[in-house]
Amino acid sequence: MANLRGFFLGATQACFLALTALGANIPTEAQAQQGEQRLSREDARILASRLASEGRPSAAREIALGLLQADPGDISALLILSQAEKQLGNLDAAKTAIRTAWRVGETKRERFAAALTMADLHAAQEAYTRSQIWIRRAIQTAPDQQTEQVAITAFRRVRQENPLAVELSFGLNPSTNVNSGNSNQAISFAYLPGYLSEILWLVPADERPLSGLEISLQTDLRYRIAETATSQTSLEFGLYGRTYLMSDAARASAPEVTGASLSFAQVSLGILHQWHPSGADAPYSASLTYSHDWAGGSPYQYQLNGTLGTQFTLGNDDTLALSASIRYAHRFASDAEVFTYSLLGRWSRDLANDDKVGIIGQMAKATADATDLAYEEATLGVSYDFGALSVNSVSLGLDLSTSYTEKYRVYETSAYDPTGREDRISSLRFDVGLNNVDFYGFQPVVTLQARRTASSVERFDTDGVQIGVNLRSSF
Structure with missing residues (x-):
């Protein structure tokens, strides 16, 4: 189970990176907290993603919620919010964010990231069959062969953990x-x-x-x-x-x-x-x-x-x-x-x-x-x-x-x-x-x-x- 979670963590982080282009001048959390420092939406997404990956979900959640107030259909913010809620133990809230991301996603890459993240959430609750269903959705929306192979590998690992084979x-x-x-x-x-x-x-x-x-x-x-x-x-x-x-x-x-x-x-x-x-x-x-x-x-x-x-x-x-x-x-x-x-x-x-x-x-x-x-x-x-x-x-x-x-x-x-x-x-x-x-x-x-x-x-x-x-x- 630990290996499975580690794999999903790497896969979902790759999804975040694919949806948030890394800039050359990314503000630090301290700079972001200064009143005179204003972040662009792109910089805010990058900072929130970094905070979530570094294990600071509360700060990442606040930034993601701020982004969603400005744009409820911000896919990157929804993905980051889901990751932060998961780290905070709020799996139902994390699923709600991902369902919204899946619904409003327009590109294959966006829907792929949403589907794979939802599969991760179900796997975290040991709902392996539901996880496999969402991985198949990810495979269907994979933008290229590389991401499709990521999803196939995830499916095989979940299948090994799942006591139910269909x-x-x-x-x-x-x-x-x-x-x-x-x-x-x-x-x-x-x-x-x-x-x-x-x-x-x-x-x-x-x-x-x-x-x-x-x-x-x-x-x-x-x-x-x-x-x-x-x-x-x-x-x-x-x-x-x-x-x-x-x-x-x-x-x-x-x-x-x-x-x-x-x-x-x-x-x-x-x-x-x-x-x-x-x-x-x-x-x-x-x-x-x-x-x-x-x-x-x-x-x-x-x-x-x-x-x-x-x-x-x-x-x-x-x-x-x-x-x-x-x-x-x-x-x-x-x-x-x-x-x-x-x-x-x-x-x-x-x-x-x-x-x-x-x-x-x-x-x-x-x-x-x-x-x-x-x-x-x-x-x-x-x-x-x-x-x-x-x-x-x-x-x-x-x-x-x-x-x-x-x-x-x-x-x-x-x-x-x-x-x-x-x-x-x-x-x-x-x-x-x-x-x-x-x-x-x-x-x-x-x-x-x-x-x-x-x-x-x-x-x-x-x-x-x-x-x-x-x-x-x-x-």
């Missing part, structure tokens, strides 16, 4: 197949007896791919409840929802399928413990999460998931993350129970050109009494992060990452084939970050994803392409 994401994703519809116009059922197995059955319109716009919102909260030098425990809360706007073509072919009928929502609550044993090279984590899902507005299932993970740093700038999890799910409509066991490994390497390559592998097994729920699964994927793109050392203002995964899933039983079912799920994804577009520290990411499922049971063949825009924090 992540928000919002997405708009047009898709050719919002309902995971069957990609075939007609299908056959091999398990039917005799010639019936050769008959092609038309797929109903509402089970064919329908296009539309997916709208999603996700909020994740993490609150640190305990911390030592080697461990940390946090409570987690998550809220996710998505719905759809159907295209005109989808409404015409399947009017009974609506965005509400395809909607999905999830609420989750969990606990996370992270620790680094003394003498060990790798950190560990353990989590337990409960979630409740709704589909089409009706209760769908609840899940209980436990995960244990670790991460190793290898040679050649390699990292290896391993995790094991057990998940229990209860489906409300069928009363089915599913236990899923999985092992996951992620390897990544930082390359000499600052790119990053990664490989993911996963094995999973689900057990259930109901059909089409018990399966064995193997996943293999590769990813490549190109980082910031440039041509001849000239930045394009974009960053690019891509990934490709293959998932093989074998079901023990299927309602459409008594011998079971085999699925191959392929996915290709590109993420393009627009680095030159920034809104309060958030940048848009354009995502293009193609996904295809080839199944031994034609009923489960699907494919679709989705392109969308999501927001991510830029720091």
